Amino acid sequence: xxxxxxxxxxxxxxxxxxxxxxxxxxxxxxxxxxxxxxxxxxxxxxxxxxxxxxxxxxxxxxxxxxxxxxxxxxxxxxxxxxxxxxxxxxxxxxxxxxxxxxxxxxxxxxxxxxxxxxxxxxxxxxxxxxxxxxxxxxxxxxxxxxxxxxxxxxxxxxxxxxxxxxxxxxxxxxxxxxxxxxxxxxxxxxxxxxxxxxxxxxxxxxxxxxxxxxxxxxxxxxxxxxxxxxxxxxxxxxxxxxxxxxxxxxxxxxxxxxxxxxxxxxxxxxxxxxxxxxxxxxxxxxxxxxxxxxxxxxxxxxxxxxxxxxxxxxxxxxxxxxxxxxxxxxxxxxxxxxxxxxxxxxxxxxxxxxxxxxxxxxxxxxxxxxxxxxxxxxxxxxxxxxxxxxxx
Amino acid sequence: xxxxxxxxxxxxxxxxxxxxxxxxxxxxxxxxxxxxxxxxxxxxxxxxxxxxxxxxxxxxxxxxxxxxxxxxxxxxxxxxxxxxxxxxxxxxxxxxxxxxxxxxxxxxxxxxxxxxxxxxxxxxxxxxxxxxxxxxxxxxxxxxxxxxxxxxxxxxxxxxxxxxxxxxxxx
Amino acid sequence: xxxxxxxxxxxxxxxxxxxxxxxxxxxxxxxxxxxxxxxxxxxxxxxxxxxxxxxxxxxxxxxxxxxxxxxxxxxxxxxxxxxxxxxxxxxxxxxxxxxxxxxxxxxxxxxxxxxxxxxxxxxxxxxxxxxxxxxxxxxxxxxxxxxxxxxxxxxxx
Numbered sequence: 001x002x003x004x005x006x007x008x009x010x011x012x013x014x015x016x017x018x019x020x021x022x023x024x025x026x027x028x029x030x031x032x033x034x035x036x037x038x039x040x041x042x043x044x045x046x047x048x049x050x051x052x053x054x055x056x057x058x059x060x061x062x063x064x065x066x067x068x069x070x071x072x073x074x075x076x077x078x079x080x081x082x083x084x085x086x087x088x089x090x091x092x093x094x095x096x097x098x099x100x101x102x103x104x105x106x107x108x109x110x111x112x113x114x115x116x117x118x119x120x121x122x123x124x125x126x127x128x129x130x131x132x133x134x135x136x137x138x139x140x141x142x143x144x145x146x147x148x149x150x151x152x153x154x155x156x157x158x159x160x161x162x163x164x165x166x167x168x169x170x171x172x173x174x175x176x177x178x179x180x181x182x183x184x185x186x187x188x189x190x191x192x193x194x195x196x197x198x199x200x201x202x203x204x205x206x207x208x209x210x211x212x213x214x215x216x217x218x219x220x221x222x223x224x225x226x227x228x229x230x231x232x233x234x235x236x237x238x239x240x241x242x243x244x245x246x247x248x249x250x251x252x253x254x255x256x257x258x259x260x261x262x263x264x265x266x267x268x269x270x271x272x273x274x275x276x277x278x279x280x281x282x283x284x285x286x287x288x289x290x291x292x293x294x295x296x297x298x299x300x301x302x303x304x305x306x307x308x309x310x311x312x313x314x315x316x317x318x319x320x321x322x323x324x325x326x327x328x329x330x331x332x333x334x335x336x337x338x339x340x341x342x343x344x345x346x347x348x349x350x351x352x353x354x355x356x357x358x359x360x361x362x363x364x365x366x367x368x369x370x371x372x373x374x375x376x377x378x379x380x381x382x383x384x385x386x387x388x389x390x391x392x
Numbered sequence: 393x394x395x396x397x398x399x400x401x402x403x404x405x406x407x408x409x410x411x412x413x414x415x416x417x418x419x420x421x422x423x424x425x426x427x428x429x430x431x432x433x434x435x436x437x438x439x440x441x442x443x444x445x446x447x448x449x450x451x452x453x454x455x456x457x458x459x460x461x462x463x464x465x466x467x468x469x470x471x472x473x474x475x476x477x478x479x480x481x482x483x484x485x486x487x488x489x490x491x492x493x494x495x496x497x498x499x500x501x502x503x504x505x506x507x508x509x510x511x512x513x514x515x516x517x518x519x520x521x522x523x524x525x526x527x528x529x530x531x532x533x534x535x536x537x538x539x540x541x542x543x544x545x546x547x548x549x550x551x552x553x554x555x556x557x558x559x560x561x562x563x
Numbered sequence: 564x565x566x567x568x569x570x571x572x573x574x575x576x577x578x579x580x581x582x583x584x585x586x587x588x589x590x591x592x593x594x595x596x597x598x599x600x601x602x603x604x605x606x607x608x609x610x611x612x613x614x615x616x617x618x619x620x621x622x623x624x625x626x627x628x629x630x631x632x633x634x635x636x637x638x639x640x641x642x643x644x645x646x647x648x649x650x651x652x653x654x655x656x657x658x659x660x661x662x663x664x665x666x667x668x669x670x671x672x673x674x675x676x677x678x679x680x681x682x683x684x685x686x687x688x689x690x691x692x693x694x695x696x697x698x699x700x701x702x703x704x705x706x707x708x709x710x711x712x713x714x715x716x717x718x719x720x
Binding site: 013014015016017018019020021022027030031034057060120121122124125128131132133134135136138139140141142144145148149150152153156180181199200201202203204214215246247248250251252253254 | 397400401402403404405406407409410415419420422426428430434437438458460462466467485486487488489490491492493494495496502505506507516517518519520521522533550551552
Binding site: 076 | 578582583585587593628629630
């Protein structure tokens with residue numbers, strides 16, 4: 001491909017909170033401003049703006065991309081909003097990459113925001129409309145059903161216990177205790193706490209689930225030749241991938257995320273990664289529910305099918321393990337303002353690969369990381385691979 | 393990141409802050425009422441349910457039978473018009489015991505949503521429905537179940553014309 | 564069965580439903596300052612961007628053009644000039660509004676942006692661009708910290 005190489009050169013984020021006082025565009029501005037400040041740029045340096053946000057219903061603002069545009073630095077600029085449900089945050093990797101790699105823009109500001117608390121009394125109700133209005137909604141489903149059904153199928157297929165899965169929630173919430181923006185960091189949480197939490201939709205219990213949250217994240221992406229002038233440590237986009245499975249969610253293999261594997265293979269090929277388990281040094285898979293981290297590690301080919309719980313039990317995925325997974329604290333710990341949570345994972349890789357993650361820094365000198373998200377009606381996989389080496 | 397920035401933006405509010413008016417807020421309700429066209433395939437599906445039949449559709453090219461029926465095969469893009477009645481019997485692919493409603497109200501007796509693979513379909517091709525007539529603890533993946541229909545005169549051409557699926561008696 | 568779909572074309576149906584979206588919006592830090600000034604003091608506040616030489620109304624947290632935080636609060640109005648006006652004859656459901664409602668864009672004195680609001684107390688024939696108007700506030704006890712604390716705009720004087 002005659003595409004330009006693209007790097008991430010700056011990042012910023014707000015705290016993730018249950019109810020933010022700031023309006024959605026104010027949250028977006030805070031994150032955007034911090035991202036620009038972090039690399040010494042101003043709006044004048046920004047050629048185009050890429051916005052990601054999940055359903056308009058959360059913020060209760062129709063045409064949310066347009067609504068967020070001023071807070072995202074898009075005044076008088078080309079702006080594009082993308083939306084693939086929960087997968088959007090990591091899809092902003094390919095979205096921003098395309099804008100720059102194509103040659104259209106030298107510098108883009110990439111912004112994700114969600115203010116779920118605006119949906120009142122509970123954002124859960126907004127998910128009702130993801131089910132088919134004619135063939136499913138009359139059964140009064142709630143979003144938990146999908147996760148509970150998928151988790152149960154995953155457990156049954158591979159003989160995985162709830163205790164195996166609860167370890168993920170414990171790891172991530174403990175990791176989040178070191179994140180200054182985290183909402184649910186808990187240094188002392190135990191597996192028993194998770195197993196004793198309120199049963200919502202068995203096998204899903206309260207502490208298996210990430211919280212409803214408000215927040216925003218922004219990154220700055222720049223072209224080769226420009227990125228090196230902005231920072232002496234650009235973090236390069238080495239691979240991007242995305243894939244969709246059938247929209248009939250009950251017509252899929254619920255035990256294995258085929259769409260994640262397809263997205264990962266696309267990104268690995270672009271990045272020249274042949275042995276992902278050796279070549280990916282830090283992983284931020286999507287973890288809105290604890291079992292999803294395991295599901296996704298398998299789809300990403302970073303664990304054998306049904307074996308991701310063993311990696312967790314052995315400490316391989318701990319922050320100081322051989323393959324740190326969700327060192328940020330993930331959605332389970334930092335919080336889950338849907339799209340912002342996905343882009344937070346990309347920002348975490350940026351900080352980890354530059355050695356700037358502070359108390360969350362993984363040991364050694366990681367050279368390559370992978371962020372992944374998932375969403376829509378459970379069938380989109382999005383992957384972004386970042387690395388310190390400029391792609392050849 | 394972490395080392396250089398002293399404090400991060402974003403002001404956390406409690407529910408009380410809003411309820412007691414410490415901060416200003418505005419309530420609104422979107423008016424969004426719809427008449428969604430069922431379309432040909434789902435229109436027939438609903439007609440079938442009213443008649444007490446679960447209708448699937450077969451892709452002649454992929455030799456695949458799926459439910460709910462659809463007008464085209466999303467895998468090969470051929471039109472799908474070979475509508476076929478399916479047995480109202482199937483296998484529990486997965487299930488949950490759900491203690492909260494869609495608007496997050498707690499309930500004592502769990503709802504038991506399930507994905508059910510109906511006989512005659514080409515897996516994976518399940519539908520979502522509810523299980524009933526069973527003690528929650530007894531439900532298991534792989535269980536054979538049969539549709540419990542509303543009486544014919546009460547059926548209106550809706551997925552709820554099937555009240556739920558219940559375990560199939562042996563023998 | 565098998566069914567001939569064409570025979571059933573007349574039977575095609577719609578499924579009725581709604582999207583149950585209910586929202587509660589906070590006004591944010593800039594909104595707090597703007598709406599409380601209206602509620603408590605019947606004053607309309609803007610924020611000024613010195614770099615861009617612009618005064619935004621309602622007052623905002625940041626300048627969308629240069630991204631600076633805006634901290635220079637300044638009172639505008641309560642008088643202003645109609646920049647655009649429309650006569651609304653139908654409500655949201657298409658029913659006739661009697662009398663019709665006037666909606667206007669008002670540039671308050673001292674502001675660079677316009678405010679969208681109701682215009683009353685003027686004949687439709689006289690509701691023209693350039694008309695001088697002023698904000699009509701609700702009584703103190705009726706004000707809630709909403710844009711409707713200004714009941715409407717009316718001809719100035």
